[in-house]
Amino acid sequence: MQPIRAGSKALIREINAALVLGRLRTQPLQSRTDLARHTGLSLPTISEIVAELLGSGLIEERATGRSGGGRRPVLLALKPDAGYVVGIKLTETRVIAVLTDLEATIVAQDVTAVPDASVEAVVDAVAAAVARVRVAARDRPVYGVGVGMAGVVDRARGVVRHATYSDWHDVDLADLLIARTGLPVALDNDVNTLVANEKWFGAGRGVDDVAVVSIGRGVGLGLVLDGRLYRGATGGAGEFGHTKVIIDGPECACGGRGCLEALIGEPALRAQASTVLGRTVDLDEAATVARQGNAEVREIFRAAGRLLGTAVGNLVNLLNPKLVVLAGEGTRVSDLLRAEFDLALSLAVFDGLQHDLETVVDTWDDEAWAQGAAGLFLGELFQPNLRPDEAGRPSLTARKAVPAAE
Structure with missing residues (x-):
């Protein structure tokens, strides 16, 4: 673990400024008193930080709030x-x-x-x-x-x-x-x-434990655990598509066999549908045929939903997220997967862990x-910048941070 910078007035100021900016980023239109209450900083400290941030042009005074008597408070917000x-x-x-x-x-x-x-x-x-x-x-x-x-x-x-x-x-x-x-x-x-988009702008706002499962050509996973994005020791966390779900199953592009991705990824679904129909089809055409009532093609999607639901159920058993989000380009066929996915998920999740678990589908584009x-x-x-090796990293709270402009 990298050492933390030695305590100094400059470091304390950066941390305090980050608290203020973070609050205004997530909750705009805050008075100085509001900021003091929510950050735990004293009102004089808040006033000093606000004056500096106003001077740098990072925040602005937008409106006045209601008064309980006396002067109406000035409300502050990030300057986008x-x-x-x-x-x-x-x-x-x-x-x-x-x-x-x-x-x-x-x-x-x-x-x-x-x-x-x-x-x-x-x-x-x-x-x-x-x-x-x-x-x-x-x-x-x-x-x-x-x-x-x-x-x-x-x-x-x-x-x-x-x-x-x-x-x-x-x-x-x-x-x-x-x-x-x-x-x-x-x-x-x-x-x-x-995951970042989901956490800040989507269904994951305000939720500290979120699993985002992306489906499309591949099957991926992103995790927010205890409010923090989890990447793993070397950045490799989330290779959910390469969990093995069928022993000696079909070969995967990774070289393994029986991977979830090799069974429900878009290339796999296309290949299965093409075999059934006796001609090459893309995923959208396969979905159209299934929606029009072709039972064999529809079963391909139903089976994919069952496999995905079981795999996500195992994930819930391991990590106990409050929210599971299905996202990615593959969600355009989620209507064909969802019923079997929900059933398989409910069967796979350990008793008690499904309480308050929410599952949503978000159709994000590129x-x-x-x-x-x-x-x-x-x-x-x-x-x-908390560590010595971060001295050159851009930070809105560091006095010497110089943005790269044209």
Whole structure:
């Protein structure tokens, strides 16, 4: 574990400023008295921090609140356009980019084709996409770039240990992108960006224990445990699709057999439906045939729902989340899975753990994944630099943090 910076007035100030900014980020329109009450800081300390944040342009006075007698309190809020962040979702063939303000509201977006899966082609495409969307920031600072991609990602080092859909191993992608864009880069598994979006803007708001299961070409998992995003020891947590559910089952792209992904991922469902129908179909056509009453194709989706429900039930038994979210592009066929999923989940969950468990389906698009990547970067931007090795990391609370602008 990295050592914490030695205690100092500067560090205490950064932590206190982070408390204030964090409160205003999640609960805008707070008075100075409100901030003191919710952060535990004294009113003089709050007044000093607020004065500094107003002077830096990060927050603003927006309105006056009701008074219980005497002077009406001035309400404060984050100034959304005080700066911007770029969010990137990497797919096999495209770079989806968004520019968001400090409240993660999307103000510009771009889609760039990736000609091949080489590292060079991906870096070129990301750099081009970043350059296009950051134009919308005009003269305001762009603090950095959040990038989400499928694979095992060492978040702390910015290294792709293994890319799911290309032959990448131990690629220092963050450093390559920093060199090309001139901006700080935060790299993470793409499902974690989806979790960030769910936690801050979706069904997971205010919930401390959330499991987000993404379904589509692959099957992924993102976790919020006790209010914190859980990545595992080396960033590899969440390879839910490679849990083995059938011994000696079909071969998976990972080289193993019987993986959940090899049975219910989009390629598997397409192949099963094509075999039944005697012709090649995509997932949407297979779903249409099932909805029109083809019993054999419908059973393919029902079986997938049962397998997924059982696997998620085992997950609930291990982690006891309060909320399970099904997300990703595969949710467009969730109507064909849901009944069997719910039944299998109820049968698999240990007695008592299903109490108060909520399961929802959220149909996020690629833009939402990119917005989540921006949100992950924002989450770090609002934190103080607690360790000596973080001195150069962008932080809105550090006096010497200099945003990267055009």
